[in-house]
Amino acid sequence: MSGILGIWNSQQPSPWEAMLSDLTVLGRDGQGSWHDPSIGLSLGRSQLFNTPESCLEAPVVEQDGCVLVWDGRLDDRETLLAGRTQVPDAQLIIESYRRWGVDSLRHLVGEFVFILWDASQDLLFVGCDPVGNRTIAYVWDGNTLLLCSRVLTLLLHPQVSHEFDEGYMAHTICDAWAHPAEITPFQAIKRLRPGYGLILQSGRLQQRQLAKLAPTSYDLRDSPETYFEKFWYLLNQSVRDRLRNYRPVCTTLSGGLDSTTVTVALLNHLSNLEAFSVTTERYAAIDESEPIQAFLDRYSQVKWHSINCDDAWVLSEPWEQLPLPDDPFTSCVVPMHLRMMQEAQKLGFGLIFDGEWGDEFCYIFWRDRIQVGDWQFLWQQLRSPGNRRSFVLQDLILPNCPKPWQTQWMMSRLKLRNLAPQWIQSTYLAQIQQTQVAEQLAMKSFGLDRVKALNQEIEDASFVGTMQVHRLLRSAHQLEYTSPLRDQRVVEFANRLHPSLQLDSNYQKVFLRHANRTTLPDAVRLRPKINYFDPLKYAGLGRGSQALELLEQAKQNSYLQEAIDFKQLENSLLSYRQSYEQDYRPDEPFHDGIANQLISTLGLANWLTQLDKKYLARKVI
Helix, strand or coil: CCEEEEEECCCCCCCHHHHHHHCHHHCCCEEEEEEECCCCEEEEEEECCCCHHHHHCCCCEEECCEEEEEEEEEECCHHHHCCCCCCCHHHHHHHHHHHHHHHHHHHCEEEEEEEEEEHHHCEEEEEECCCCCCCCEEEECCCCEEEECCHHHHCCCCCCCCCECHHHHHHHHCCCCCCCCCECCECCCEECCCCEEEEEECCEEEEEECCCCCCCCCECCCCHHHHHHHHHHHHHHHHHHHCCCCCCEEEECCCCHHHHHHHHHHHCCCCCEEEEEEECCCCHHHCCHHHHHHHHHHCCCEEEEEEECCCCCCCCCCHHHCCCCCCCCCCCCHHHHHHHHHHHHHCCCCEEECCCCHHHHCCCCHHHHHHCCCHHHHHHHHHCHHHHHHHHHHHHHHHHCCHHHHHHHHHHHHHHHCCCCCCECHHHHHHCCHHHHHHHHHHHHCCCCHHHHHHHHHHCHHHHHHHHHHHHHHHHCCCEEECHHHCHHHHHHHHHECHHHCCCCCCCCHHHHHHCCCCCCHHHHCCCCCCCCHHHHHHHHHHCHHHHHHHHHHHCCHHHHCCECHHHHHHHHHHHHHHHHHHCCCCCCCCHHHHHHHHHHHHHHHHHHHHHHHHHCCCCC
């Protein structure tokens, strides 16, 4: 990805070169700036060449009275090209703006975010795609507008407060994972929501939703085979658009449906392909080598790279040698992904396909089940003593209640479940706005249909932040990842699928299984979904030295001292480690709730330590 930067009407001298240099990690193929002192506007980009046409673009594009910096890739270009060839995407963005104005956002398909200045209208326009593939951070104080691909880069500007957003931190510290849309770790910095635009004109800033995913509209007019054919048509179109790339292409390959489906689609366009898989010998029950080999036996044109991750334990990332992410989120997949990135970079690849959003493609809700007469599901829910009360209350009654009632119920549930980790200080819990946390959890839990669920996911600040962490690490290895299943056209197709095509009493993801009847071996197609990563999570906490080192870091952090009882945190970690050595059984969950809480707390402590070293203590001239 490229890094873009914009500053309008700065009230203090801007450290422009330092800020633009901080974006070099996102793009190293070109860098340029544009300044107009008469209007107080500066635009810049650290550029990554990601398509053949991007090599024809200057870092800052000036055309038809517009100035543009942007990041991403446009798809479905035929509707905009009008028979032309070798037209850069930046030109198409400007042409679309000239034709439709700010409504151009709904006419563009792809992964993109841009800043566009139109001098004739005295208008600065910022927009991003409606699926959330790209975003931008911004600061607006009523006089100055700062825009940047990275949150932390904005901290280098003297007008930006370093004060944390307490709501964001409360969700993170309490492991609530329902962060409101737009927020970042810093109170002054927001992120643009998917499909929204910022419009600055005559000194006034407004934010508008300009593009969105099409609403659910179930369709069952044709035979199932017709929908399978339509799926492959759209997936192949998505893959073809993504193969318009400047750099060598490879793919990830697991033993599951999502990545194998994408790999099959790639082979419809490529005569050969290289694939990378995470494997393990130590945790044999979760190793996917067998279904992967079944896939490779059918598709011999795939050259396979096996990445052993026996000791890629959670919290083992070498953060001292990596750029600091904008958000303090880590997970058990990061060490494995880092190994894969290192190998792909070493072999010269630049674009990696994956199966991300395969789960979202197959989202199904109880209302969908009732709509198609899945009364067995309803009966099972009502029969089960453990599910009956929560199902009737949470799924049938509360979604139709006023929001204050929903919040009150969530508040009582938080207390009953003791959601916050046991090492959180009671004084801290008394200070934070628990009602606001409950409101966000209620919004995330009640009254969802498919499109609402997708929109909540792609806007949720914890989801956005996690995606940004992975994108930064990929950029640090000069890699881009892309998933054809996250293409807007594919997502909207899934939104229109009738629930009967997504439901089966024996299998999840039944649509993908049926769509792959002739393309995947049964060892993959009929394989039940497995949680692949948990043993590496438990081992990292139970045996890894990094967990103990991060515990000592946490004790030294002044911000966490107000929120955490470090003695209790230490006891909890040591107790977990002792229990792991004595009681852990392979292939079984092991105190999963407290494991996730420990990872969240220790990951936050590490992020705060690195933040102090790399940004807050940094002097910019």
